[in-house]
Amino acid sequence: MSVRFVIxxxxxxxxxxWLVVTFVFFVLRLSGDPVxxxxxxxxxxxxxxxxxxxxxxxxxxxxxxxxxxxxxxxGDLGISFRNNLDAFQLVMERVPKTALLGGTALLFALGxxxxxxxxxxxxxxxxxxxxxxxxAVFGFSLPNFFLGIMLILIFSLQLRWLxxxxxxxxxxxxxxxxxxxTGFGAQxxxxxxxxxxxxxxxxxxxTAEAKGAGxxxxxxxxxxxxxAIPIVTITGMKIGELLGxxxxxxxxxxxxxxxxxxxxxxxxxxxxxxxxxxxxxxxxMVSANFIVDLAYGWLDPxxxxxxxxxx
Amino acid sequence: xxxLLTASDLTRSFRAGRKRMFRPAPRFNAVDGVDIEVAxxxxxxxxxESGCGKSTLGTLLLGLAEPSAGRVLxxxxxxxxxxxxxxxxxxxxxxxxxxxxxxxxxxxxxxxAQVREPLDIHRIGARAERDARTRAILGAVxxxxxxxxxxxxxxxxxxxxRVVIARAAxxxxxxxxxxxxxxxxxxxxxxxVLRLLRQLQRDMGLTMVFISHxxxxxxxxxxxxxxxxxxxxxxxxxxxxxxxxxxxxxxxxLLAAVPVPDPARRTARVLATGEPPSPMNPPPGCRFHPRCxxxxxxxxxEVPALRPIAGRETACHVAGALDAExxxxxxx
Amino acid sequence: xxIAAAPAPSRPLTHRLGLGGxxxxxxxxxxxxxxxxxxxxxxxxxxxxxxxxYDAMNLRARLTPPLPWEGSNPAHxxxxxxxxxxxxxxLLIATQTSIALALLGTIIxxxxxxxxxxxxxxxxxxxxxxxxALVDFQAAMPYFIIALAVLAFMGNSIVVFLFLMAIxxxxxxxxxxxxxxxxxxxxxxxxxxxxxxxxxLRTYGIHILPNIVSPLIVQLTVNFPDTxxxxxxxxxxxxxxxxxxxxxxxxxxxGRDYLVTAWWLAVVPGLTIxxxxxxxxxxxxxxxTHLDPSLQD
Ligand SMILES: Nc1ncnc2c1ncn2[C@@H]1O[C@H](COP(=O)(O)OP(=O)(O)OP(=O)(O)O)[C@@H](O)[C@H]1O
Ligand code: SF4
Ligand SMILES: [Mg+2]
Numbered sequence: 058m059s060v061r062f063v064i065x066x067x068x069x070x071x072x073x074x075w076l077v078v079t080f081v082f083f084v085l086r087l088s089g090d091p092v093x094x095x096x097x098x099x100x101x102x103x104x105x106x107x108x109x110x111x112x113x114x115x116x117x118x119x120x121x122x123x124x125x126x127x128x129x130x131x132g133d134l135g136i137s138f139r140n141n142l143d144a145f146q147l148v149m150e151r152v153p154k155t156a157l158l159g160g161t162a163l164l165f166a167l168g169x170x171x172x173x174x175x176x177x178x179x180x181x182x183x184x185x186x187x188x189x190x191x192x193a194v195f196g197f198s199l200p201n202f203f204l205g206i207m208l209i210l211i212f213s214l215q216l217r218w219l220x221x222x223x224x225x226x227x228x229x230x231x232x233x234x235x236x237x238x239t240g241f242g243a244q245x246x247x248x249x250x251x252x253x254x255x256x257x258x259x260x261x262x263x264t265a266e267a268k269g270a271g272x273x274x275x276x277x278x279x280x281x282x283x284x285a286i287p288i289v290t291i292t293g294m295k296i297g298e299l300l301g302x303x304x305x306x307x308x309x310x311x312x313x314x315x316x317x318x319x320x321x322x323x324x325x326x327x328x329x330x331x332x333x334x335x336x337x338x339x340x341x342m343v344s345a346n347f348i349v350d351l352a353y354g355w356l357d358p359x360x361x362x363x364x365x366x367x368x
Numbered sequence: 369x370x371x372l373l374t375a376s377d378l379t380r381s382f383r384a385g386r387k388r389m390f391r392p393a394p395r396f397n398a399v400d401g402v403d404i405e406v407a408x409x410x411x412x413x414x415x416x417e418s419g420c421g422k423s424t425l426g427t428l429l430l431g432l433a434e435p436s437a438g439r440v441l442x443x444x445x446x447x448x449x450x451x452x453x454x455x456x457x458x459x460x461x462x463x464x465x466x467x468x469x470x471x472x473x474x475x476x477x478x479x480x481a482q483v484r485e486p487l488d489i490h491r492i493g494a495r496a497e498r499d500a501r502t503r504a505i506l507g508a509v510x511x512x513x514x515x516x517x518x519x520x521x522x523x524x525x526x527x528x529x530r531v532v533i534a535r536a537a538x539x540x541x542x543x544x545x546x547x548x549x550x551x552x553x554x555x556x557x558x559x560x561v562l563r564l565l566r567q568l569q570r571d572m573g574l575t576m577v578f579i580s581h582x583x584x585x586x587x588x589x590x591x592x593x594x595x596x597x598x599x600x601x602x603x604x605x606x607x608x609x610x611x612x613x614x615x616x617x618x619x620x621x622l623l624a625a626v627p628v629p630d631p632a633r634r635t636a637r638v639l640a641t642g643e644p645p646s647p648m649n650p651p652p653g654c655r656f657h658p659r660c661x662x663x664x665x666x667x668x669x670e671v672p673a674l675r676p677i678a679g680r681e682t683a684c685h686v687a688g689a690l691d692a693e694x695x696x697x698x699x700x
Numbered sequence: 701x702x703i704a705a706a707p708a709p710s711r712p713l714t715h716r717l718g719l720g721g722x723x724x725x726x727x728x729x730x731x732x733x734x735x736x737x738x739x740x741x742x743x744x745x746x747x748x749x750x751x752x753x754y755d756a757m758n759l760r761a762r763l764t765p766p767l768p769w770e771g772s773n774p775a776h777x778x779x780x781x782x783x784x785x786x787x788x789x790x791l792l793i794a795t796q797t798s799i800a801l802a803l804l805g806t807i808i809x810x811x812x813x814x815x816x817x818x819x820x821x822x823x824x825x826x827x828x829x830x831x832x833a834l835v836d837f838q839a840a841m842p843y844f845i846i847a848l849a850v851l852a853f854m855g856n857s858i859v860v861f862l863f864l865m866a867i868x869x870x871x872x873x874x875x876x877x878x879x880x881x882x883x884x885x886x887x888x889x890x891x892x893x894x895x896x897x898x899x900x901l902r903t904y905g906i907h908i909l910p911n912i913v914s915p916l917i918v919q920l921t922v923n924f925p926d927t928x929x930x931x932x933x934x935x936x937x938x939x940x941x942x943x944x945x946x947x948x949x950x951x952x953x954x955g956r957d958y959l960v961t962a963w964w965l966a967v968v969p970g971l972t973i974x975x976x977x978x979x980x981x982x983x984x985x986x987x988x989t990h991l992d993p994s995l996q997d
């Protein structure tokens with residue numbers, strides 16, 4: 058992996074973040090005056106004007122944008138319109154909650170997705186393989202919000218085992234994490250299965266040529282790290298999707314993370330907070346892709362060779 | 369003799385490797401300074417080993433690729449007509465039958481539609497007339513109505529080649545360039561398809577450029593022959609003369625490799641030895657010298673030009689002398 | 701008749717799509733096809749199928765449970781909601797809205813992506829660079845969340861919503877099309893077209909597109925459930941389809957507030973979404989293995 062490769066990827070990542078930030082900025086400005094939305098209808102013009110000036114909304118959009126970027130580069134992400142708190146701090150307070158939910162869901166998804174996928178691959182074309190893959194199709198066709206609601210109906214309302222909302226205890230984490238992780242895990246299972254089959258096919262042929270049959274079990278042990286490459290890739294690529302579903306899940310379970318903050322901020326037209334959330338999500342997603350790119354370029358010699366050939 | 373097609377000093381170069389930083393990619397000439405004339409109504413065969421640049425020369429003659437140097441005139445006009453209209457008009461007059469028969473047909477379209485398509489493209493006639501012409505040409509190439517709605521994959525190789533021929537002929541072009549039209553076919557079917565081509569040529573007064581590596585095939589069709597070696601023409605003349613008494617050592621080697629029915633006429637086996645050198649890195653002087661049984665020191669440094677010898681043109685330093693030598697020895 | 705002289709059989713669609721070798725279709729797939737067919741019928745004819753107007757209130761029959769349950773009323777087989785509106789009628793209309801939106805969105809996105817893919821492959825150079833950069837950008841941003849914000853700020857507009865749905869997923873078609881066209885252009889039949897004097901539009905439209913359509917259809921089936929989920933999720937959050945219109949996600953989001961008293965208000969639309977996406981995934985998997993084995997994950 059060359060320095061050039063890393064730099065190009067890094068520049069791309071930064072460009073993407075910049076584009077997202079810019080895109081969001083202009084779309085949010087294009088959609089009307091947030092002050093009018095935020096203040097009660099009966100306030101006088103002076104007050105409106107006061108707030109417009111306070112938040113810099115009286116300036117032309119271009120000027121606002123330049124100011125925003127300038128502030129951004131200095132680490133200033135603006136003030137929440139709603140409660141005059143620092144937007145970044147407001148968002149960061151929620152980050153641990155979302156990270157906890159997303160992390161648990163991810164672990165859950167990988168924890169059942171990878172073993173199931175590998176198991177199915179090892180028993181390829183048997184009944185158990187088909188059963189696992191059918192369950193996987195169910196899993197990722199199940200809309201996240203519907204699964205959440207079913208879980209609430211069964212485990213909270215019917216059986217009264219688990220709390221349906223909030224985030225106080227570990228019990229609170231259980232249903233949201235399962236809800237968020239199921240669809241993702243089902244996809245992981247599919248990818249893990251085909252990656253495993255792909256790798257063992259190749260590895261099998263190679264050793265079958267070299268030293269005849271036998272030692273199949275050892276093969277799988279060697280195959281595993283290779284099968285990890287596509288799984289890592291797909292995990293990284295799907296982080297953005299996971300974040301999207303996290304917003305929905307947090308709404309279903311009233312989980313006080315970024316997603317909930319976003320839905321309320323968006324409803325209140327709290328520009329600074331929305332922009333800040335977008336920035337943080339974009340950075341998360343782009344970083345995940347960046348890391349995957351690096352890992353991929355490092356792990357897979359074919360990609361490395363190709364990159365070098367391209368120059 | 370009026371030349372219908374005139375190519376002068378044709379050259380086409382390709383990149384021979386990857387581009388490096390601060391260095392242009394190395395290039396080589398797949399076709400290197402070729403002059404060719406084709407008279408109206410005649411069949412010129414271009415022969416040579418695989419990779420010597422026959423197909424590349426073919427696409428240049430067709431105007432499907434831009435030459436790196438030189439130009440091609442068809443009936444006095446540039447074959448790569450400027451602008452869509454001129455281009456399209458030229459396509460009507462020159463047609464092509466590609467090397468890869470199977471691939472040059474759309475795998476999903478019934479053959480009837482594919483044969484009619486040139487008429488659709490050039491907006492010739494009304495719908496009914498197009499269909500009538502299509503039926504006629506399909507009949508002429510020997511494809512019965514029961515095959516017309518089939519897709520190419522359901523036809524045999526010989527039938528597919530007939531489809532390709534019909535599609536090229538339906539525009540009633542003045543010239544057809546055939547690139548290895550039968551080399552993918554069984555020998556038994558080759559003869560049929562060749563007969564069909566010759567018959568079409570006679571009926572339509574076609575001019576033909578016939579590209580092949582197979583001298584046995586060329587013998588059947590060619591009026592004139594141009595022998596190519598590593599991007600250059602080394603011998604050209606009437607088919608009869610070239611085949612009866614090849615002058616260039618390479619031509620002799622090619623002919624010697626062909627089984628000849630009459631063993632008495634088989635020349636002494638002067639088989640060229642070794643693989644053809646890579647066109648990427650051609651040897652200096654006469655490009656054939658590393659494999660030539662008659663090479664003299666001069667061959668290593670000096671490029672032989674085409675010159676008239678025994679009623680055809682040959683690019684060999686020794687050729688005429690060789691001939692004289694043989695005559696002298698025979699006389700003694 | 702143009703080819704009257706040719707008594708050849710006409711070619712069935714399955715054949716032209718490359719499904720010619722298909723013998724037996726598994727029962728699950730047939731059921732999935734049936735579910736989709738039913739969904740399509742509902743989409744087309746919901747107005748004629750619903751027993752009541754989907755907005756008609758009947759305050760005396762509020763929160764009637766669905767049929768086998770105690771207190772149900774055969775006049776409302778799927779029960780009624782908090783305003784006494786017939787859930788079945790609402791479900792039909794909601795399904796119609798959801799599927800129509802997802803179909804439209806998918807198709808617009810597919811056409812957009814395919815056209816851009818063709819342009820990138822045809823012009824190469826700077827056009828290709830720009831389109832490829834857009835594709836990368838689209839794939840690298842948290843689109844669902846951006847769409848959420850855009851919708852919230854742009855307000856209640858079906859046009860904006862549809863636009864967002866169309867943008868969702870276009871890049872996959874663009875990427876696939878670009879790659880396929882680049883390799884198809886090197887195929888003999890494309891070169892032959894050039895030699896025959898055909899223009900690029902003709903070659904792309906008549907020859908290359910039909911030859912690359914299978915993987916695009918597969919992508920369509922893969923993308924469609926995603927698009928439905930995109931719509932239902934946003935509507936569920938109260939941002940996509942909003943009252944007085946209704947969609948499956950909107951119904952479900954509404955029903956969520958009545959989980960304790962009227963579970964069916966959430967379960968009925970939720971189950972419907974699940975069935976449709978499941979059926980589509982099954983059909984998609986089936987088509988994928990039979991249309992284009994190379995596309996398997
Ligand atoms: N597009 C291209 N780019 C680079 N090199 C090329 C290209 N097309 C042809 N060549 C090279 O040019 C040389 C001549 O190729 P060409 O196809 O003309 O040979 P040919 O005589 O038709 O061979 P054959 O009998 O195998 O068809 C070969 O070395 C080939 O590798
Ligand atoms: S010029 Fe010399 S090397 Fe070339 S063909 Fe003639 S004799 Fe052989
Ligand atoms: Mg060739």
